[in-house]
Amino acid sequence: MLQHSARQARHIARQALTALEHFLHIEAASGIILLIAAAAALLWANSPFADAYHHLWEAPIAFKVGSFEFSRQLHFWINDGLMTVFFLVVGIEIRREMHEGSLSDLRQAVLPLAAAVGGVIAPALIYLAVNYSSGEIRGWAVPTATDIAFAVGVLALLGKSIPGNLRIFLLTLAIVDDIIAVLIIAVFYSSGLDYAGFGIAAAGVVMVLVMQRMSIGAAAAYIVPGAVIWTGLLVSGAHPTLAGVVLGLMTPVAPTFHRERALVEMSQATASVTQKSTAHENADKLARPLQMLRLAQREMLAPVVRVQWSLHPWVAYGIMPLFALANAGVSFTGLDLSGGQAHYVLVGVVAALVLGKPLGVFVSTWTLVRTGLCRLPDGVAWGGVMLVALLAGIGFTMSIFISMLAFDDPETLSVAKLAVLIGSVLAGVLGLGWGMIYARRRPVIGPSA
Numbered sequence: 001m002l003q004h005s006a007r008q009a010r011h012i013a014r015q016a017l018t019a020l021e022h023f024l025h026i027e028a029a030s031g032i033i034l035l036i037a038a039a040a041a042l043l044w045a046n047s048p049f050a051d052a053y054h055h056l057w058e059a060p061i062a063f064k065v066g067s068f069e070f071s072r073q074l075h076f077w078i079n080d081g082l083m084t085v086f087f088l089v090v091g092i093e094i095r096r097e098m099h100e101g102s103l104s105d106l107r108q109a110v111l112p113l114a115a116a117v118g119g120v121i122a123p124a125l126i127y128l129a130v131n132y133s134s135g136e137i138r139g140w141a142v143p144t145a146t147d148i149a150f151a152v153g154v155l156a157l158l159g160k161s162i163p164g165n166l167r168i169f170l171l172t173l174a175i176v177d178d179i180i181a182v183l184i185i186a187v188f189y190s191s192g193l194d195y196a197g198f199g200i201a202a203a204g205v206v207m208v209l210v211m212q213r214m215s216i217g218a219a220a221a222y223i224v225p226g227a228v229i230w231t232g233l234l235v236s237g238a239h240p241t242l243a244g245v246v247l248g249l250m251t252p253v254a255p256t257f258h259r260e261r262a263l264v265e266m267s268q269a270t271a272s273v274t275q276k277s278t279a280h281e282n283a284d285k286l287a288r289p290l291q292m293l294r295l296a297q298r299e300m301l302a303p304v305v306r307v308q309w310s311l312h313p314w315v316a317y318g319i320m321p322l323f324a325l326a327n328a329g330v331s332f333t334g335l336d337l338s339g340g341q342a343h344y345v346l347v348g349v350v351a352a353l354v355l356g357k358p359l360g361v362f363v364s365t366w367t368l369v370r371t372g373l374c375r376l377p378d379g380v381a382w383g384g385v386m387l388v389a390l391l392a393g394i395g396f397t398m399s400i401f402i403s404m405l406a407f408d409d410p411e412t413l414s415v416a417k418l419a420v421l422i423g424s425v426l427a428g429v430l431g432l433g434w435g436m437i438y439a440r441r442r443p444v445i446g447p448s449a
Contacts, residue, residue, distance in 0.1 A: 029316070030316035030321070031149040037328070038324045058075065059073065079323065079327070084243055085315055086241070089308060091247060092248040094179055095249050095251055110374055111375075113176050114368050114374075115389075116177050119392050120177070120180050122360025123353060125356070126348065126356035127142070127143055136407075136412065139406040142349055142402050143349050144180070144184065144399075145178070145180075145402065146174045146395055147398060149397070150396050150428060151174060151391040154435070155391060157435075158436065159439070165378055165380050166387070166388065169380060169384075190236075196235065197234070199232070200228060200231060201231075201246075204230075205250070207225035226244075226247050239405065251304045253302050255302050323397065323400075324397070330417050346422075350419050352423070353423030353426070354423055357392045361385075365385050366382075384438065393423065393424070393430075393431070395420060395427075403416040
């Protein structure tokens, strides 16, 4: 009995590590693609074809049903439409972490949670200190978020010498950062609220709950209620991309069918396919058992796992690079950084990302450990914490997203985006440099260094 339990525990551990490696591989690769997309946007926006760049994102795209027509620029459909799918994946990642990951155990989650909170407060205070007299205090949240893809991508460049617990610590911190960023958007960057819109969104939530009660497991079936929630939030004045977070947090964490039932159906369908193939039946008679086999295979996985694995590559390799291409194109023509408000915004964001973020993460972690309230993860010492703190200053995707909510003036917005790019690159370079030193020292000092 004990041997069986041990084998089962090892099997579960292998599954968890495989899922983590899959996640890290996608994030690391997408970080490189994000960097290429951002560089392409900068070059395009400052090339002789700059007008084409801006005209592309300003092109109107309309949806028309009968006499009703809803027309918005392509930029809107990317930032408010496709980014909803990005937030859906964020919501699902949060849901999984709360159910079976590092956020499921409060004792395990306290340290990265506190580090993330410190990594939000410190850069916000630095930004406010720099911009208090400039009047641009609305941008205080721009440097508070960590970009998982870029941070994990830099960590991946350091190779196997980085302990696995350090990667998990960084991922957990970044996911908590995402939670805080979502709350900041919902509370501080929603315009005057129309509560009728919340009624529409609530109707969409009820539709989801009813469909889940009816054991409807096809992800495509939830597009309609998702669209209702998105529309409701748009009407309410809250940012419509939060619909993705709502759907992600509502995604079931248990398989639709009992696993035993799914196994029985897979066994029956496999036997039927084998018999019909051996008997040289035509393809039409194989269609039904093959369909049953696909359905049973799908139902073996919880929806929260199945949807994340399906959408994550599309988000990492498609939506996020497209967002970067559409929003990182800062034109340097006529951009005045010599003084005034633009100067304060630039200095505030860069200083907050490069200095404030690492300071907040490291000091929060050090305080909890030194007071005995928490201990560092196995295999992680202060050099590793410093590495995580530096990489937390990479705030590309979410920081640019928040900057577009914070600033209405086009010139100030361009400066804020440029500051995010500069600060994120500096944080990445500092993190990579320290990581190389840390990786070389670690084998000499010992396994816990």
